[in-house]
C-alpha cells in the first residue's frame with residue numbers, strides 16, 4: 017500500500033508557532049518572514065484585533081481602557097489558536113500578562129520568545145502613536161514592563177531567541193532571525209530543514 021500523502025503545505029506537525037516578546041523585539045517582521053520561509057499563514061494579533069473590531073489598539077485603550085483591551089486580546093488569541101490551519105502568530109507584547117493567555121499558549125502551540133534587553137528595545141522603538149503604553153516615556157516604561165514580564169515570557173516559551181544589534185544590521189543569513197527560528201522548529205520536528213537565503217534587515 018502506498019504511503020499516505022504527506023501534508024502538502026504544513027508538514028506533519030500542526031502546532032501553531034507563536035512569537036512572544038516585548039514591543040520592539042521584532043515579532044511582526046520576523047514572524048512575517050518566518051511564515052514565508054515555512055510556508056504558513058501569518059497572523060499578527062494586534063492587526064487582527066483591529067481588523068475584526070474596526071478599532072485601533074490606541075482606540076481600545078482610550079475608549080475602554082487596558083482591562084477591556086486585554087479581554088478582547090484574550091478572546092482573539094483563543095480564536096487564533098483554535099484555527100486548525102497551523103500558522104505563525106505574532107502576539108502583542110502584553111499577551112503574557114493575562115493568565116488565561118498563558119494557559120492557552122501552554123495548550124499546544126510552539127512558543128518562541130524574542131528576548132532583548134531594555135536598552136536595545138528602547139533604541140528600536142520610536143515613539144509611535146500606536147503604542148499607548150509608551151506615552152509616559154519609552155526607556156523607563158520598557159524597563160519596567162520587561163522586569164514585570166520576563167518571568168512570564170520565560171514560563172510560556174518553548175524556545176528563546178536572543179535579539180540584538182547583530183540581527184538588525186547584519187545581512188548574514190546565519191544571523192537572520194527567521195532562519196534561526198526555522199532551524200529551531202526543524203530541530204523540534206516542526207518543519208523541513210530551512211534552505212539558507214540572504215538575511216534582510218529587521219524592522220521595528
Ligand code: S3P
Pocket residue numbers: 037038039040043062073107108109110111146147148149
Ligand atoms: C502592548 C504591546 C503592543 C499592543 C499594545 C500593548 C504591550 O503590541 O498589543 O499596545 O502591553 O506590550 P506590540 O508588542 O506588537 O507593539
